[in-house]
Amino acid sequence: MIVSISRIGQYVDKEVTVRGWMYNKRGSGKIHFLQLRDGTGMIQAIAVKDQVSDEVFEKGEKLTMESALAVTGTVTKHPKFEDVYELQVKDIEIIYLNTEEYPISKKDHGPDFLLNNRHLWLRSSKQWAIQRVRNTIINATYEYLNNNDFIKIDSPILTPNACEGTTELFEMDYFDEGKAYLSQSGQLYIEAAIYSVGRCFDFGPVFRAEKSKTRRHLTEFWMMDAEAAFVEHEENMKIQEGLVTFIVEKVLEKNLKELEILERDIEPLKKIKPPFIRKTHAEVIKELREMGSDIGENDDLGADDETILTQKYDKPIFVEKYPAEVKAFYMKRDPENPKVALCADLLAPEGYGEVIGGSQREDNYDVLVARIKEHNLPIEAFSWYLDLRKFGSVPHSGFGYGLERLTAWICGAKHIRETIPFPRMISRLTP
Ligand code: 4AD
Ligand code: MG
Numbered sequence: 001m002i003v004s005i006s007r008i009g010q011y012v013d014k015e016v017t018v019r020g021w022m023y024n025k026r027g028s029g030k031i032h033f034l035q036l037r038d039g040t041g042m043i044q045a046i047a048v049k050d051q052v053s054d055e056v057f058e059k060g061e062k063l064t065m066e067s068a069l070a071v072t073g074t075v076t077k078h079p080k081f082e083d084v085y086e087l088q089v090k091d092i093e094i095i096y097l098n099t100e101e102y103p104i105s106k107k108d109h110g111p112d113f114l115l116n117n118r119h120l121w122l123r124s125s126k127q128w129a130i131q132r133v134r135n136t137i138i139n140a141t142y143e144y145l146n147n148n149d150f151i152k153i154d155s156p157i158l159t160p161n162a163c164e165g166t167t168e169l170f171e172m173d174y175f176d177e178g179k180a181y182l183s184q185s186g187q188l189y190i191e192a193a194i195y196s197v198g199r200c201f202d203f204g205p206v207f208r209a210e211k212s213k214t215r216r217h218l219t220e221f222w223m224m225d226a227e228a229a230f231v232e233h234e235e236n237m238k239i240q241e242g243l244v245t246f247i248v249e250k251v252l253e254k255n256l257k258e259l260e261i262l263e264r265d266i267e268p269l270k271k272i273k274p275p276f277i278r279k280t281h282a283e284v285i286k287e288l289r290e291m292g293s294d295i296g297e298n299d300d301l302g303a304d305d306e307t308i309l310t311q312k313y314d315k316p317i318f319v320e321k322y323p324a325e326v327k328a329f330y331m332k333r334d335p336e337n338p339k340v341a342l343c344a345d346l347l348a349p350e351g352y353g354e355v356i357g358g359s360q361r362e363d364n365y366d367v368l369v370a371r372i373k374e375h376n377l378p379i380e381a382f383s384w385y386l387d388l389r390k391f392g393s394v395p396h397s398g399f400g401y402g403l404e405r406l407t408a409w410i411c412g413a414k415h416i417r418e419t420i421p422f423p424r425m426i427s428r429l430t431p
Pocket of ligand 1: 163164184185186187208210216217218219221223224225226354355356357358359398399400401402403404405
């Protein structure tokens with residue numbers, strides 16, 4: 001019977017076949033320890049010379065790193081460790097024998113070499129673990145949002161206008177229609193959809209021609225935008241707090257093995273419970289200056305500011321009410337202080353920084369027209385968006401998370417390029 005390694009514990013003392021790749025091998029002339037991986041997990045297969053045919057033992061001898069094989073044998077419990085199983089080899093079928101040396105060895109490689117070989121690097125155990133955590137985050141997001149009345153609405157990728165400012169747009173010619181832009185965020189479209197379905201979210205790739213070469217920036221990344229009718233600033237933050245808490249809980253429930261492979265200290269993750277820390281932008285500026293930053297009163301937070309601030313805390317921090325001038329045109333102003341927006345960025349602790357951007361949206365037609373003009377945006381391209389303020393306009397709010405930033409934080413990865421299968425950055429388009 002063919003079984004996956006993740007389910008092998010159900011087959012103790014039974015004979016099974018596992019198909020996969022040889023991750024590593026050690027042993028002697030008398031015994032081979034074959035480290036197998038099949039995508040669902042890793043298992044050690046033990047071939048003892050006296051207990052298998054000469055032909056099988058020779059196959060074990062011949063096998064090279066990352067060759068493909070099927071191993072048949074009896075499942076046994078590891079003599080020392082709980083929940084660890086081994087396979088006592090009876091037969092080996094070589095499916096593909098690599099004759100060239102596998103480029104990624106156990107020795108240290110530089111980041112450029114690894115990124116050039118990303119198509120192979122993905123097989124390494126840490127990269128495997130990161131993709132598994134990423135998958136849990138995606139599923140947890142769907143689950144939490146669906147359970148809270150948000151339905152998935154897919155937004156377009158080809159768009160006629162900017163969502164987050166015009167400086168970072170990827171542009172192309174679009175038949176006879178003029179320019180098209182790759183979406184920076186589906187927000188504006190899911191704002192339209194809330195008038196149909198009440199609460200919704202999208203989840204897909206977005207594009208930013210970011211000139212920034214930092215460990216937090218990609219030119220293509222995955223964003224989840226959520227939007228809800230009748231939700232105002234305070235409740236918007238509550239929803240984010242609930243979602244992030246749920247995601248971290250799910251990862252701790254499903255991916256302890258992966259976090260161990262990643263050498264991620266899970267104590268800080270266990271502390272991710274509501275309420276999160278809340279500070280206004282003004283308070284944060286003061287705090288940063290006390291820590292030696294030269295940040296100006298009306299400045300957006302830079303990457304370094306976010307790092308030093310979030311290193312101080314073990315819980316996520318909402319930074320609320322930024323000066324409206326540094327934020328997007330669609331944000332509603334605070335009625336108590338029109339200089340600031342009813343917005344919040346959520347910064348992840350341990351130095352990670354911004355993972356979510358969100359706000360209440362401007363719902364008044366005339367005010368929104370004025371904002372679009374102030375931002376020098378082409379008013380015609382937004383006529384459909386303005387319609388939403390003409391027909392049944394209601395207070396509403398939403399937020400968007402960057403999947404790679406969330407994954408990097410939860411996995412403890414240094415650079416977000418490791419958290420997306422095939423990273424796109426200003427100077428990287430391959431593989
Ligand atoms: O803060 P941002 O720009 O917000 C929006 O796009 C809103 N329209 C979202 C909304 O309200 N629906 O981007 C949202 C998140 C950021 O907090 C960050 O996590 C991630 O997207 N992000 C990036 N991730 C990787 N590379 C980049 N260049 C990113 N830019 C933003
Ligand atoms: Mg932002």
